[in-house]
Amino acid sequence: MSTVTVSSAAREQRVTARSVGRAKRRDQRLVMLTAYDFCFARIFDTAGIDLLLVGDSLGNVVQGEDTTLPVTLEEVIYHTRMVVRGAKRALVVADMPFGSYHVSPEDATRNAIRLVKEGGAQAVKLEGGAFMVEVIEHIVRAQIPVMGHVGLTPQSIHQMGGYRVQGRGEAGRLQVMDDARAVQEAGAFACVLEGIPADLAAEVSAELAIPTIGIGAGAGCDGQVLVLHDLLGLNDWTPSFAKQYAGLGALTAKAARAFADEVRNEKFPDEAHSYR
Numbered sequence: 424m425s426t427v428t429v430s431s432a433a434r435e436q437r438v439t440a441r442s443v444g445r446a447k448r449r450d451q452r453l454v455m456l457t458a459y460d461f462c463f464a465r466i467f468d469t470a471g472i473d474l475l476l477v478g479d480s481l482g483n484v485v486q487g488e489d490t491t492l493p494v495t496l497e498e499v500i501y502h503t504r505m506v507v508r509g510a511k512r513a514l515v516v517a518d519m520p521f522g523s524y525h526v527s528p529e530d531a532t533r534n535a536i537r538l539v540k541e542g543g544a545q546a547v548k549l550e551g552g553a554f555m556v557e558v559i560e561h562i563v564r565a566q567i568p569v570m571g572h573v574g575l576t577p578q579s580i581h582q583m584g585g586y587r588v589q590g591r592g593e594a595g596r597l598q599v600m601d602d603a604r605a606v607q608e609a610g611a612f613a614c615v616l617e618g619i620p621a622d623l624a625a626e627v628s629a630e631l632a633i634p635t636i637g638i639g640a641g642a643g644c645d646g647q648v649l650v651l652h653d654l655l656g657l658n659d660w661t662p663s664f665a666k667q668y669a670g671l672g673a674l675t676a677k678a679a680r681a682f683a684d685e686v687r688n689e690k691f692p693d694e695a696h697s698y699r
């Protein structure tokens with residue numbers, strides 16, 4: 424695998440669902456981060472991140488919920504609009520929240536269209552394998568690129584009995600492989616592999632023609648995704664599979680304490696920060 428990103432040949436060219444597929448054929452790693460607002464979308468876009476995912480993880484990291492289940496379609500549309508304004512090059516993928524694609528393929532497609540039409544998303548992501556084939560096919564027929572998501576699917580928390588690593592044991596491995604194949608066959612342009620053993624993720628990635636993007640799935644995927652709060656150390660804790668690349672939580676608290684201290688000691692605002 425080369426470490427050249429999808430952007431290196433033509434830095435300013437917009438990333439598309441098609442160019443994401445090309446990246447795999449050229450053996451180029453894909454980089455995806457979650458983003459929920461204009462500010463971070465602009466920073467990540469400028470930094471050359473290939474895909475921005477408006478993840479339903481916003482339920483956890485932005486809204487403070489215990490699960491992603493309460494997130495609504497309206498909320499994802501709202502956040503997607505902000506991210507789209509900050510993304511000049513990155514492909515913006517909007518997560519379909521729980522309940523927005525489970526009723527029927529028609530309802531799912533209607534909701535995917537809203538994410539594109541009202542949110543400005545360029546692709547949507549949804550969780551589930553073989554049992555989501557019809558839904559994926561229906562959305563793809565509406566000309567909307569779909570990213571699959573198999574393995575540990577957080578919206579299935581109640582069915583899984585917690586956030587458990589998937590794909591362990593022979594039956595589990597077969598299930599994940601079948602799900603990934605089904606998602607590809609249904610027309611998805613890429614697939615997130617979450618919370619599965621690294622060797623299985625490598626096998627799935629070698630088997631599929633479409634790129635896999637891993638989170639807690641080891642180094643054998645075609646790309647990697649992290650939640651921005653984990654990347655930047657903005658949460659109280661970081662999952663073991665995620666790497667903290669900055670400690671912005673501690674830095675932010677330090678800045679807030681310094682500000683409070685200066686206000687209380689009447690040092691801010693000083694002359695330099697006042698109008699004459």
Ligand code: KIV
Pocket residue numbers: 457476477478479480481518615617638648650
């Ligand atoms: O919602 C999200 O952030 C996700 C990623 C973890 C892939 O689905």
